[in-house]
Amino acid sequence: MALLVLKYLLMALGAVLLYEALRAVVKEKIVRRVSRSAIRYIRENRIKLDRFKFMNKFIVKKELMNDVEIHKAMLEYARERNTRIEDAEDRVDEYIEEIVPFFNLLSYYKIGWWIANTMLNFIYEVVIDRENAEKLKNIPEHHAVVFVMNHRSNVDYVLVAYMLAKNISISYAVGEWARVWPLEYIFKSFGAYFLRRRYREDLYHTVLERYIQLISLQGVTQGIFIEGGLTRDGRFRDTKIGVIDYIMKIKKNPEFRGDVIFVPVGINYDWVLEDRSLIDEWKKNREKSGFRDNIASMFRIFVKAPYMLLANTARWLTGRLKQHGYASVSFGDPVSVSEFLKKQKKSFFNMDRRDRLSIVKKFADHLMDRIGDVIPVTPVCLAAYAIVGMGKWNFAKSELVRDMARLKARLKADRRRIVIGRAFQGTTEAFLRLDVEKADRQKELVSFEEEFLDVNEAKKMADMALDILGRRRIVKVRGDVVIVNPAKMPYLQYYANSLGHLLG
Numbered sequence: 001m002a003l004l005v006l007k008y009l010l011m012a013l014g015a016v017l018l019y020e021a022l023r024a025v026v027k028e029k030i031v032r033r034v035s036r037s038a039i040r041y042i043r044e045n046r047i048k049l050d051r052f053k054f055m056n057k058f059i060v061k062k063e064l065m066n067d068v069e070i071h072k073a074m075l076e077y078a079r080e081r082n083t084r085i086e087d088a089e090d091r092v093d094e095y096i097e098e099i100v101p102f103f104n105l106l107s108y109y110k111i112g113w114w115i116a117n118t119m120l121n122f123i124y125e126v127v128i129d130r131e132n133a134e135k136l137k138n139i140p141e142h143h144a145v146v147f148v149m150n151h152r153s154n155v156d157y158v159l160v161a162y163m164l165a166k167n168i169s170i171s172y173a174v175g176e177w178a179r180v181w182p183l184e185y186i187f188k189s190f191g192a193y194f195l196r197r198r199y200r201e202d203l204y205h206t207v208l209e210r211y212i213q214l215i216s217l218q219g220v221t222q223g224i225f226i227e228g229g230l231t232r233d234g235r236f237r238d239t240k241i242g243v244i245d246y247i248m249k250i251k252k253n254p255e256f257r258g259d260v261i262f263v264p265v266g267i268n269y270d271w272v273l274e275d276r277s278l279i280d281e282w283k284k285n286r287e288k289s290g291f292r293d294n295i296a297s298m299f300r301i302f303v304k305a306p307y308m309l310l311a312n313t314a315r316w317l318t319g320r321l322k323q324h325g326y327a328s329v330s331f332g333d334p335v336s337v338s339e340f341l342k343k344q345k346k347s348f349f350n351m352d353r354r355d356r357l358s359i360v361k362k363f364a365d366h367l368m369d370r371i372g373d374v375i376p377v378t379p380v381c382l383a384a385y386a387i388v389g390m391g392k393w394n395f396a397k398s399e400l401v402r403d404m405a406r407l408k409a410r411l412k413a414d415r416r417r418i419v420i421g422r423a424f425q426g427t428t429e430a431f432l433r434l435d436v437e438k439a440d441r442q443k444e445l446v447s448f449e450e451e452f453l454d455v456n457e458a459k460k461m462a463d464m465a466l467d468i469l470g471r472r473r474i475v476k477v478r479g480d481v482v483i484v485n486p487a488k489m490p491y492l493q494y495y496a497n498s499l500g501h502l503l504g
Contacts, residue, residue, distance in 0.1 A: 052218035053103035053171065053191050061096050064210060065089070073206035088203065095207040098179070099193050101171070107189035108161075108169055116162040120155075124269070124327035125421045127376075128163055132331040136167055139334060142258040144216045146247055148367050149265040150236060150375070151225040152498070153272045155327070160223060160265060161190070163329045170223045171215070173243055191220075195243070197228060209246045216250050216260070223265075226368060230274075232282035234497030236372065239364035241357060248337055248360060252349045264332035264370035268419070268498055270325020270380035270468055279490050325468050328376040328419045335370060337363075372501030377411055377418045383465030384495035385503060387475075387484065394483045397462065405458035407503065416502055420457070423464065427457045 064070060074088035081087075120126050139145055147170060149160060157172055164170055171191040178187050179194060187194075193215075195208055216222070228240035250256050272278070281287050340363055341348050348359060386403040387395075411418055420428065466482065469475045474488040484492070 052215060052220050053101075053169070057100055057102055060100055060211075060214070061093070063214065064096055064207065065092065067210050070206055070210055073203045077203040091203060092207055095204055096211070099195070099208060099211055101188035101191050101193050103169075103171075103191040104189040107186070108191065109165070112186075112190055113162070113165055116158045116165075120159060120162055120327060123273075123324055124271075125323050125325070126159070126162070127326050127328040127419050127421050129328065129330045129376075129417065132374075133163065133167060136164075136263065136331060136334075139261055139263075140258065141219070144219060144247065144250065144256075144258060144260045145221045145263065145334075146216075146244075146260070147221070147223045147263045147265050148226045148244075148371065149223065150267055150368075150371050151227050151230050152234075152267055152269060153230070153274060155269075155273060156225070156267050157192075159267065159327055160329055168221050170221050172223045173212075173225075175229075205242075209249075212243060212246045213250050213253075216247050217253060217256055222247075226364060226371070230278060232278050232287060234494040235500055236368055239361065239368050241360045241364045244364050244367075245357065245360045248363070249349070251337060251341065260337035262335045262337070262367055264335065264367055264374055266330045266332070266371050266373075266375035266417075267328075268376040268378050268381060269327045270378045270465070271472075272494075275491065275494060279494050282494070283490055322471070325380055325464070326376075326378045326419045326421060328378065330374040330376045330417045332370050332374040335367060340366075369501075374417065375498065375502060377408075377416055377499060377502065379419075379461040379465040380468050381495045381498050382407060382418075383462060383469070384492040385499050387482075387492050388496040392484075393486065394481055397466070397477065397480045397482050400466075400482060401455065401459050401462045404462055405455050408458055408461070409454060411502065414502070420461075423460060424457060427453055427460070 070092060074085060074092060077083075077088045077091065078085045136145075145168075147160065147164075149156065157174075161170055161172075169191060171193060172187070174187050174192045174194050176194060176196045178184060178192075184194075193211065196204065199205075212222075224243050226239050226244070227237035229237065231237055244262075247260060251260060344359060346355075348356060351359070382404055383400065386400055386407060389403065390399070408418060466475060466477055469492075470477055472488070472491070474485055474491050476483045476485065
């Protein structure tokens with residue numbers, strides 16, 4: 001009997017070992033195939049890869065643990081708390097483990113890109129600013145590049161990375177709210193580093209500063225939400241300067257021969273997925289920005305996005321797909337730190353801390369202005385701005401079209417980016433054809449046709465905006481009359497405020 005039991009145990013063990021061996025072989029083949037596919041994608045698109053991202057985390061940790069500034073901070077930490085230097089070292093080790101990511105090529109360029117592509121294009125019509133995105137390739141490789149962005153939604157992380165995927169991989173500065181499983185693993189595998197906001201300990205900030213400066217010196221391209229948090233009312237928030245200050249200080253390093261380049265990035269949507277909770281916080285004047293609240297906000301996105309994917313999949317299969325308007329990102333002209341510092345009367349690095357930070361604040365505010373200049377103008381935001389400006393609860397649709405056409409003409413004159421997608425292809429082609437024919441046609445006829453096309457484009461934008469606003473019960477359209485739902489007026493104000501920097 002014992003021999004029989006042993007026989008069956010050995011057979012079971014053999015089956016398990018066979019399964020594990022086969023699984024390892026299959027897994028290895030899949031990983032190799034996907035890796036080759038990712039590498040081929042990178043080569044075909046000539047994507048710039050920051051090699052330091054692939055550096056073993058152990059080596060990065062050793063580099064930081066041997067840093068002179070961190071050693072000084074550890075000694076100060078131990079002295080202030082009357083504790084052992086080993087305790088300070090353990091503390092630094094914890095901080096490094098928390099901050100430093102582990103970039104994974106497959107996570108970023110295969111899994112991450114596929115998820116982003118599927119999710120974004122089912123929920124929105126994503127309109128890419130290809131012209132300005134291509135210009136970014138002209139920035140010399142030996143410069144440190146930082147993308148600075150406004151923050152409207154938790155989807156921003158996915159949208160910007162998706163937009164830049166064919167140019168570069170971007171490492172985000174992510175708040176501590178994402179330090180939960182599986183978000184922590186996902187973000188770290190994408191190369192994002194973590195930072196604690198409103199955490200005042202000097203030792204922590206020294207470690208964070210030296211890590212950010214280390215990756216900046218090594219040419220890792222970073223992404224920073226310059227407001228430090230999501231906008232609640234649609235307007236820009238005050239700029240945060242901590243990370244910008246850290247990065248600017250690498251200009252003091254004699255080994256750094258390049259420049260620090262900040263690229264302004266404007267983000268906008270026709271429908272921010274978490275707008276209800278953001279507007280609620282705005283109106284109650286109770287901003288929730290703690291760990292639990294950020295997780296709750298992200299959870300709503302994770303719940304809402306799959307629901308929208310399923311709903312839109314069903315609509316797509318039945319030919320009734322309705323996306324939630326446009327999602328778009330615009331890129332501004334790069335801003336050079338060297339050029340900015342040349343304009344300062346005093347030596348930036350010889351100033352006392354207070355004076356230097358006031359200069360950094362001016363620089364951050366300048367970047368915020370540049371972001372405001374490139375905010376994409378979407379149909380819902382433009383319609384909301386026009387409706388709020390009317391100050392009426394009901395009006396003729398033709399009146400809305402007229403006001404939107406007037407605002408659009410003003411934006412075009414200022415060379416602002418108006419987001420138009422597939423529905424406007426005919427109008428876009430007509431404008432291009434008219435532009436080519438201008439020299440050979442009478443000025444009056446050209447002017448008349450341009451005005452006709454502008455009004456037609458404004459009408460399409462109004463129709464698109466009213467369809468989205470109608471689905472959300474923010475407005476109701478009866479014939480040619482538009483009726484605003486008073487209870488939903490804050491939504492119109494929220495989307496109108498996104499254009500305040502352009503039209504205010």
